[in-house]
Amino acid sequence: MSSLNHATFIWNAADILRGTYKQHEYGDVILPFTVLSRLDAVLAPTKQAVLAACEGLGPDDEPPQAMLRAKAKHPYSFWNRSRHDLKSLQGDPDNLEKNLRDYVHAFSSSVRDIFDKYKFEDTIADLASHDLLLQILQHFAKANLHPDAVSNEQMGHIFEELIRKFAEASNETAGEHFTPREVIELMVSLLVESDDSLMTPGIVREVYDPTAGTGGMLSVAADRIHGHNAKAHVNLLGQEINPASYAICKADMVVKGQPIDNIVLGNTLTDPAFEGRTFHYGLSNPPFGVDWKQYRKQIETEHTVAGYAGRFGPGLPRVSDGSLLFLMHLISKLREPKPGEENAVAGRGAIVLNGSPLFTGGAGSGESNIRKWILESDYLEAIVGLPTDMFYNTGIATYVWVLNKDKPAHRRGLVQLIDATGMFEKMRKSIGSKRRKLSDDHIREITKLFTDFTETKHSMIFRSTDFFYRTITVERPLRLNYAITQVRVEKALASRAFAKTDAAQLAALRAALEGVTSDVVSTNRAEFSRSLAQALTDAGVTLSPAQLKALVTELGEPDDEGELVTSAGGPVADAGRRDTENVPWHEDIHDYLEREVKPFAPDAWIDGSKTKEGAEIPFTRHFYEYVPPRPLEEIDRDLDQVLGRIRVRLEAVKA
Structure with a gap:
């Protein structure tokens, strides 16, 4: 059967x-x-x-x-x-x-x-x-x-x-419990096929899955390793949060002859098993887009107290998506390289993630800081873009991140992107959201692209720093005109500058301003200040110099032809015209300003105190191929044909 x-x-x-x-x-x-x-x-x-x-x-x-x-x-x-x-x-x-x-x-x-x-x-x-x-x-x-x-x-x-x-x-959702078998085959193939040390007689390999499900990834890894070396000793370890999946995984592992304690029930993020241990291989398919709000206190404590000595030192993603927490955890469980130690092999891993970890979060955010740390540490070996409709519970785009704690010399400082989004065959019958699958030929083709490490239509190689950027804040000078109008007066009196003014003083000030309300607009702050002070004095209202300065500012409105507002000898920035620009890592930010901004805003400058460093991996953008629209004549011809068929049918209905 x-x-x-x-x-x-x-x-x-x-x-x-x-x-x-x-x-x-x-x-x-x-x-x-x-x-x-x-x-x-x-x-x-x-x-x-x-x-x-x-x-x-x-x-x-x-x-x-x-x-x-x-x-x-x-x-x-x-x-x-x-x-x-x-x-x-x-x-x-x-x-x-x-x-x-x-x-x-x-x-x-x-x-x-x-x-x-x-x-x-x-x-x-x-x-x-x-x-x-x-x-x-x-x-x-x-x-x-x-x-x-x-x-x-x-x-x-x-x-x-x-x-x-x-x-x-x-x-x-069945996808929370297991991963399509052909996706596991691909992940294991990416790890195992390039491990030349596997042929060593009696070699020991430990495989770890922090989101073990029913144990499919562990089983495939063991089979593939034994396929390379029948005498290899393979130790399979994992942790699973769902009791039913845990029970199946544990039963499967003990039948395979694995030690009883190798499969642990529990939450990997808050109560990780195998403390202090690291592994040769790590495999994981964490839940997509799961929030970690209920574990927030524990995770934030580890981030702030343990720092880089813990798992989450580089940063924390937004609470609505914990995918990057699983990624950092997996990295922490991969063996560190040990130079000089005989048969020492650094850990390698593969993890399935959706598109969010590639680009979510701007410069300075938790997500961006995590990506930057992974790239700076040179842990990311490759990312493989999978076809959509591959998983049982979602049709969204998914990606396999390939990790390595000690890249070979020819890969150091480099990241390979592999576009496998078009490599699939349709299933005869859909299973949930799963309508496509990878064939054995597809898995071999993707693995060959990875091991060959050359640029092709489906394989691109980048420096790690190509994914870095700086976000600069571009300021424009504040220019104002001044007028005492009813709208401006109400805005000024409702501002924070007069929040603590008592009711009697505020009423007197309002009455004085209403007495001189006019539509005359001034672009000279000093002159406007003097006339305003005189009007208030004539009305018997006394303001301190600080209050008068605040009132003048509140009665001003931005105006490109207005007077430049200065402070401490320099122009004041106009918050309403403030903008940000992402500048590629290898480009000087001031050269960028001169080329991209100054031709359109000659008075712009960069506020260096607000510059942030970030990292994102725009996978789709790198493989995008522009397809020009059809000629208008061809579109018109098709429309005429369609309209002609409609007219014929309408005539038939009338007849």
């Missing part, structure tokens, strides 16, 4: 649950029973030998793993000491609930944790109370999930398909 057929058969258990359970509850039953069925099948060949090896041990005594390996030839780090299996449990329907509980409790403690996360005991009790437990057990006993029939890779596909069905039934 194919993986899809297996998944369809397993999901048909919903027919048993229908009417008793709601649609969104099906997965809460089907997923843990699938895990149980897989573990039962995996342990079947050594079950009797394990029971014999455990003779004489108390029910709460856990047998040493080394003893089981030696006596029972048991290759796994988990076991089950129950006399039952899923088939034998059916022979005693009257005690089925009790026996099934005992059977689950007979697993080693680390595996029981998987079923605890599913709240499996509650599920057993609920099924038993509705007389459905035996039917469900019989259904899953028919699903042959033995490793000889279903490989680990196939089992991963089955889990993913079941989660997709569960997500559809519960109106959730």
Whole structure:
């Protein structure tokens, strides 16, 4: 049976649950029973030998793993000491609930944790109370999930398909739980194909995924590494926040022979696992555009207190999108280069992100500072633009960032952009938002573009500093005219300069100004100030020099032909005409001003105190190809043809 057929058969258990359970509850039953069925099948060949090896041990005594390996030839780090299996449990329907509980409790403690996360005991009790437990057990006993029939890779596909069905039934987004397999294949290929050290006999490689989902990335990485070197030792580690996905991932990893503690439940951003450890490879598909408001205090504390000694020293993105937090975390978990150490290999990573981390945030923002730090540190090796409609829960543009803590000499200081947006084949049937996929040929082509590291139509190479820029603030001088009009008077008296003036003084001032209100406009501040002071004196209103100065300013309005306003010997900037310009990193800002601004605003200048440094990666702009519009004659001809057909049809209707 194919993986899809297996998944369809397993999901048909919903027919048993229908009417008793709601649609969104099906997965809460089907997923843990699938895990149980897989573990039962995996342990079947050594079950009797394990029971014999455990003779004489108390029910709460856990047998040493080394003893089981030696006596029972048991290759796994988990076991089950129950006399039952899923088939034998059916022979005693009257005690089925009790026996099934005992059977689950007979697993080693680390595996029981998987079923605890599913709240499996509650599920057993609920099924038993509705007389459905035996039917469900019989259904899953028919699903042959033995490793000889279903490989680990196939089992991963089955889990993913079941989660997709569960997500559809519960109106959730399946893409939060797993990544399309061909995208994972591409990510792993980009990391592994250029690692020449993989052929070393007995080499050890550790692969880490901070958003592990059901473990698809870890599984593909292990398969690909073993494809290069069958004798390589691969350690797979990950963390997952969703209990159901965590349980599936952990079950899959222990079946692969990975240590029980390699998969951890928890929030990577606030409670990261594997503290102090770094890894050879890092892979991640964090949730797109997820906000981190509820974790804000913890993350901001790490940013301010730990600084660059922590994960988030370079900056923090806006609260509405935490993608760059996952990116910085992944970088922190990649091995640092160790010059002089034999067989020392620096960490490399690949992470899927949407377009936002490429350009969101102007110079000086958290996002820009993070990008600038990554580029300055020379951690970014390449970015691959994927086709749209590749993921199950979104059709937006996505990108694979390839990271390297120690680039080869010919790549240092450089970043490669690969445009794979047109490399896809359409799926015969859409799955959610996923309508396209990468073929094996596409993956090979993209990988070759990456390893060749040459410029082509789909591959461009830039200096890291090509993505840097400076944002300059361009000022224009303030020029004002002055007049005592009703509108200006009301604006002046409502300004902050007179906010603390008592009501009586304010009334007297208003009356005095209304007495001299006119439409006469002056462009001479000194002359206007003198006439205003005299008018106020004549009205018996006294203002301090500071108040008079503020009033004159408030009665002024910008005027290109007005008098230049100065302060401390220089012109005052007109905030209303203030502008900003982004200047490429390698260009002098003053040369830019002379060429781009001065011809249109000869009196402009740069306020150097406001200049900010930034970084953005305008991926689409670099691969944009201008397509000229069709000639007007051709458009007119097409319109005439269309209108002609419409006229013919209208005549037919009239007839």
